[in-house]
Amino acid sequence: MADGTAPTKATKDARGLTYPFDTAPAPGEAVEVAPGVLWLRFALPFQLDHVNVHAVRDGDGWALVDTGLKIPDAIQAWETALAGSLQGRPITRLICTHMHPDHIGLAGWLCERSGAALWMSRLEYVSARMLMAEEAGDAPEDGARFFRAAGWTEDQIERWRGDYGGFGKGVAPLPRSYRRLAEGDTVRIGDDDWSVVVGSGHSPEHVCLWRRADDVVLAGDQILPRISSNVSVWPTEPMADPLGDWMGSLDRLHTLLPDTALVLPGHGLPFYGVHARLEALKRGHETALKRLERTLRQPSRVIDAFPAVFGRAVGDGVLGMATGEAQAHLNYLERRGRARRTRDENGVDWWTAVAQDEETK
Numbered sequence: 001m002a003d004g005t006a007p008t009k010a011t012k013d014a015r016g017l018t019y020p021f022d023t024a025p026a027p028g029e030a031v032e033v034a035p036g037v038l039w040l041r042f043a044l045p046f047q048l049d050h051v052n053v054h055a056v057r058d059g060d061g062w063a064l065v066d067t068g069l070k071i072p073d074a075i076q077a078w079e080t081a082l083a084g085s086l087q088g089r090p091i092t093r094l095i096c097t098h099m100h101p102d103h104i105g106l107a108g109w110l111c112e113r114s115g116a117a118l119w120m121s122r123l124e125y126v127s128a129r130m131l132m133a134e135e136a137g138d139a140p141e142d143g144a145r146f147f148r149a150a151g152w153t154e155d156q157i158e159r160w161r162g163d164y165g166g167f168g169k170g171v172a173p174l175p176r177s178y179r180r181l182a183e184g185d186t187v188r189i190g191d192d193d194w195s196v197v198v199g200s201g202h203s204p205e206h207v208c209l210w211r212r213a214d215d216v217v218l219a220g221d222q223i224l225p226r227i228s229s230n231v232s233v234w235p236t237e238p239m240a241d242p243l244g245d246w247m248g249s250l251d252r253l254h255t256l257l258p259d260t261a262l263v264l265p266g267h268g269l270p271f272y273g274v275h276a277r278l279e280a281l282k283r284g285h286e287t288a289l290k291r292l293e294r295t296l297r298q299p300s301r302v303i304d305a306f307p308a309v310f311g312r313a314v315g316d317g318v319l320g321m322a323t324g325e326a327q328a329h330l331n332y333l334e335r336r337g338r339a340r341r342t343r344d345e346n347g348v349d350w351w352t353a354v355a356q357d358e359e360t361k
Contacts, residue, residue, distance in 0.1 A: 015276060016276035017271045017277060018272040018273055019225075020271075022269065024039075024041045024050070024052075025040055026041075027041065027077040028079075028081050028084065028085070029081070029085055030055065030086065033262075033264060034262060034264070035214070036190060037054055037055075038054060038055040039264065039270070040052070040053045040054065040055065040081055042074045042078075043073050043077075044069055044102055047317075047318075048267060050267065051066065051069070051102040051103065051266060051267060052266055052267060052268075053065060053066040053067060053068060054066070054264060056189050056218075057190050058189045058190045059092065059190055061089045062089055062090075062092065063092050063093045063189045064091055064095065064110065065096075065097065065218050066095075066097055067094070067105055067107050067109075069101055069102045069106070069170045070170050070171055075109065078106065078110070090116075091110065091113075091116040092116060093116050093117050093179070094107055094114075094116050095119045095181070095207070095209070096118065096119070096120045096124065097124075097206055097207050097221070097222075097266065098121075098205075098207065099120070099124040099125070099127050099131075101171050103221070105172065107171075107174060108171070108174045109172040117179050118174070118178040118179065119179040119181055119187075120181060120207070121180065121204075121205035122182070123205035124203060124205050124206070124207070125174075125178050127203075127204055128171070128174060129174060131168070134236075135168045136168065138161075142236075144157050144160075144161070145235075145347060146235035147160060147235070147323065148347045149302070149349045150323045151301030151302055151348055159316075183196060183197070193212070193213070194210060194211050197209070197217075197253070197256065197257075199246075199249035199252075200248075200249055201229075201245040201246025201247070202221050202222065202230060202242075202246065206222050207220070208220060208223075210257065214262075215257075215258050215260050215261040216261070217261045217263050219264060221265070221267065222249070223253065223263055223278065224265050224266065224267055225263070225265055226268050227267065227268070229246075230324070230325055231246045231285075232327070232328055233327040233328045233331055238327075240331065242328050243328040244332055244335060247282060247285065250278050250281055251282070254274075259272075259274060259275040259276075263277075285329075288309045288310075288329060289329060291307075291311075292305055292308040292333065293339070296333075297352075297353055298352075300350065300351050300352075301349065301350060301351070302326050302327050302349065303323065305351070306326055309322075309326045309329050310325075310326075330351055333353075334351075339352065339353055339354055340352060
């Protein structure tokens with residue numbers, strides 16, 4: 001059924017998470033991590049150097065969950081896996097948790113190759129199609145205004161213009177139709193029912209799949225074991241409050257999912273201890289917000305908020321994502337009456353704290 005079963009010597013870390021599998025599969029290989037569920041891993045050419053995808057036994061074939069980025073190494077790894085670990089069995093459907101390129105990059109290629117339908121939530125599918133269409137043109141002036149307001153230099157904005165269109169470079173053309181997944185749906189895969197659980201903040205309508213019979217959760221990027229998912233404001237919706245959405249989703253997942261669940265994440269190792277992880281993710285953002293309110297005792301730009309939000313300096317290589325996440329924290333405070341912004345004559349926003357209680361002193 002697979003190249004093997006991953007090592008099962010459980011290890012527990014200081015944060016209360018237990019990792020039942022301490023070795024990831026090599027590209028093109030697969031290991032069984034739960035009955036009928038295979039774990040595959042594909043390389044990414046980024047600081048975050050991998051993405052996990054899964055294959056769930058579906059009758060005589062496989063339902064695939066996520067795809068990896070559209071790069072030659074991932075295509076070759078898929079060819080190896082489909083012929084080897086997946087035994088040449090048909091792909092019955094392709095489920096994508098969300099629209100980020102490392103999760104949908106090869107969706108179009110896999111669907112065309114197999115004839116399988118694409119299954120996604122509506123907002124994720126529509127957002128991906130929108131970005132691919134938008135990035136076929138020139139960099140929009142709305143984006144330049146957004147980054148200028150954040151405190152970017154004109155040189156940094158010009159580099160952004162030159163690099164514009166990165167989303168479409170990593171994503172094969174998507175199918176022109178899809179099957180919609182929504183909160184509360186039940187998806188029958190093989191002999192098992194999987195509940196659709198939706199989160200938001202990292203992406204608009206992120207799909208997780210929960211097999212209640214044995215509490216296996218295909219979590220995508222909604223719950224990661226060692227890093228916090230990026231939660232960002234982007235130029236297309238500059239006044240959004242994704243951090244508020246994210247914090248609400250963490251609370252809801254904590255209430256919904258049992259602590260005994262085996263979480264199969266989009267990055268990192270499978271783990272137990274979902275309640276501890278959800279609490280830690282929320283606590284991390286709350287700590288960053290407190291540091292940020294202290295920073296805002298003096299008027300500050302978005303780029304000045306980086307040390308408070310991330311606890312360190314940020315280089316130009318991740319400037320866009322860092323700006324989006326810092327903006328998300330500022331928008332969160334503004335939405336709750338804890339910060340205000342004032343735009344100067346150069347189009348730059350300056351942020352200040354509205355009030356400080358004992359916790360922020």
